[in-house]
Amino acid sequence: MEQSLLPNIFDYLSTVDPFDHLTPAARDALAASVDILYLMKGDELAGQKIVGQGLFIVRLGAVEQCNPDRSLRARLADGDLFGFSQLHKSEHCDYTLTAIENTLLYRIPKQVLMQLIEEIPAVRDHFASQESVRLATTATMAEAADEALYLKPVRDVANTNMALVSASTSIHEVAKTMVEKHRSSALVMDGDKLLGIVTDRDMTKRVIVENIPPTSPVAVVMTRDPQVIDGESSMIEAIESMMQHNVRSLPVMDKGNVIGVLTATSLVEKSQVQAVFLISRIYRQESLEDLKALIPQRHAVFETLVDTGMHSRSVQQLMTLVADAFNKRLLQLAERELGPAPIPYAWFVAGSQARNEIHNLSDQDNGLILARQPDSEEKEYFRRLTEFVCYGLAECGYILCPGHMMATNPKWCVSLEQWLEYYRDWIIHPDSQGLLNISVFLDVRFLFGQQELVEALQHKLTAYMRGNQRFLAMLVANSLRVHPPLGMFRQFVLAKDGENRSVFNIKKQAVNLLVELTRIYALAAESQETEMSKRLEAAVKGGIISAASQQELIEACNFINQVRFRHQRLAHERGEPASNNIAPSLLTQFERNHLKDAFRIISRYQEAAQQRFHAKGVLR
Structure with missing residues (x-):
């Protein structure tokens, strides 16, 4: 090779993942080993020049790979790699390769590449055989530890060294037992x-302050029927429960038996303190104005979680807990101002909040189920309550739903009977408006009030869905109207935003597609889960997808959201409004390559869903 070409090759390799991870000396040696090939438009690269030869990089131009039957396998352009799948073959190539433009190729010899794979983990991980494996390796050790903590069941964290007493034990003996066991309860x-x-605290407030004799039985001062949590619940759920109910000790249960205790102290020690303290403060606020004053802290929590490298799923979980706390506190304040509700009701959240996927740009989706049809006076009460809560949430930074999918809309503040009628029509006789409505209200999670009303709605939904393949086919067909922003040449397909920048919408063209796919899988498995990971677990158990597919989809979603949140954070640093529009020019080479992996995963599963649910031609 001409020595004058080395700086150009070195500089180019510095922008190509994973070779940008090499030290300058290693990258210089790699550049010196590169072979240069030129193909004119229409030229073919013979199979024997690909099989076992090394890794090819399309430096300039474009090529087309075709299968042996001449069907198109892939089109590759600037920056794309090929040849790795043929590296260990010795005879026939799996495809033919033809230049469809004048093309310049770089080839890294096999022995050089294999040495890099052996010596450098970043290179080895990049060339893992599946996109999901490559995506999985993007998680840092901090993310992995964070994932293990926040999604870990509380049974794994609870203290099993409990102070157990009987109701007749004297207060004095109970205090001694607590000291001996080093327990706060x-x-x-x-x-x-x-x-x-x-x-x-009870010992201080009830015994000393009220001057109760220490010889009295502990039953006199104990809290009866305390708040408890199931051992399979996550740490995140435990945090929310303790903050909402203002308790510092939470007995952990397994099939009606106590197996341990979770304390506020242990949660603070093991959790992101900033988020936990914010949730605690929300429940102590006495007015809407007080809640609005916490907006800067909410933004600070999001930024801190992203800056510290927290796993994207845990960022969403914690931000959902914060949103739930604002929502519940406003409902409590509304009832305090308006008085008790004249009819039992259930407030539910829908959309991203129901799926525990809240972030800084999330809007509101919610509804209200009444136990019966209200009269005019009762309607007025719920009008005032829903406006207090929804407009209060908007003032706290949770923007109003542009489609008015909120409890303030009289259509979404109705009796259980009316809700059941809605679902029956949407599922049994679907039309375009019905598909739009149910795309929001298929994801529903109880938040406040009478939980059995939401459970009744979900139970009926499952009954309506059972065996309804036509409806599933329509959901798939409706989802397929949008595709990931990846073209035939593996380049990003872009549109213009309001500032005339070339961008793609990572929410509409990626996140939403994953949400829709996993929702369809869960419905096919007759699951009422709303959270993506639990929906995928249900789909695996129901035989809808494989465990490998579950892992691929989770890794794709995690990486997409990781990129999404980082760019929202960077927009704030640049003094720009955060959005879901991303300009590829702002992506690192690492992000570009791995986003393409994630988008290809989505495309594959869209095609598979179309075939499985016979969705082709369902919507016209």
Whole structure:
């Protein structure tokens, strides 16, 4: 090779993932080993020049790979790689390669590439055989540890060294037991049955302040029927429960038996303190103005979570807990101002909040289910309540839904009977408007009030869906109207935004497509789960997808959201409004390559869903 070409090759390799991870000396040696090939438009690269030869990089131009039957396999352009799948073959190439433009190729010899793979983990991970494996390796150790903590069941974190006493035990003896066990609470038991709990705070507030004799039985001061949590619940759910109910000790249960205790101290030690303290503060605010004052802290929590490299799924989980806390506190304040509700009701959240996927740009989606049809006076009460809450949320930074899919819309503040009628029409007799409505209200999670109303709605939804393949086909066909922003040449397909920049919308063209696919899988498995990971678990158990598919989809979603949140954060640093529009010019080479992997995964599963659910031609 001419020495004058080396700087150009070195500089180019510095922009190509994974070779940008090499030290300058290693990259210089790699540049010196590169072979240069020129193809004129229409030229073919013979199979024997690909099989076992090395890794090819399209430096300039474009090529077309065709299968042996001449069907198109792929079109590759500037920056794309090929040849790795043929590296260990010795005879026939799996494809033919033809230049469709005048093309310049770089070839890294096999022995050079294999040495890099052996010596450098970043190169080895990049050339893992599946896109999902490459995406999985993008997670840092901090992300992995974070994932393990926030999604870990509380049974794995709870302290099993419990102070257990009977109801007749004296307060003095209970205090001694708590000291001996180094516990801040004692569980009051009747055999294996939990009767109540007494904490060190109770000892101060109820015993000393009220001058209760220490010889009295602990039953006098214990909290009866305390708040508990199931051992399979996640740490995130435990945080929310403790903050909402203002408790510092939470008994952990397994099939009615106490297996441990979770304390506020342990949560603060093991959690992102900033997020936990914010949730605690939200529940202590006494007015809308007080809640609005916490907006800067909410933004700061999001930025801190992103800056510290927290896993994208945990960012969404924690930001959803914050949103839930704002929502519930406003409902509590509304009832305090308006008085008790005249009819039992359930407030539910829909869309991204129902899926535990809230982030800084999320808008509101919610509704209200009444136990029966209200009269005019009762309607007025719920009009005032829903306006207090929804407009209050908007003032706290959760923007109003542009499509008015909120409880303030009288259409979404109705009786259970009316909601059931809606779902029956949407599912049994779907039309374009019905598909739009149900795309929001298929994801529903109870938040406040009478939970059995939401459970009744979800139970009926499952019944309507059972065996309804036509409806699933329509959901798939409706989803297929949008595709990932990746063209035939593996280049990003772009549109112009309001500032005339070339961008793609990562929410509409990627995140939403994954949401829709996993929702369809869960419905096919007759699951009522709303969270993506749990939906995919249900789909695997139901035989809808394989465990490998589950992993691919999760890794794709995690990486896409990681990129999404980082660019929202960077927009704030540049003084620009955050959005879901991303200009490829702002992506790193690493992000560009791995986003393409993620988009290809989505495309594959869209095609598979179309075939599985016979969705072709369903919508016209």
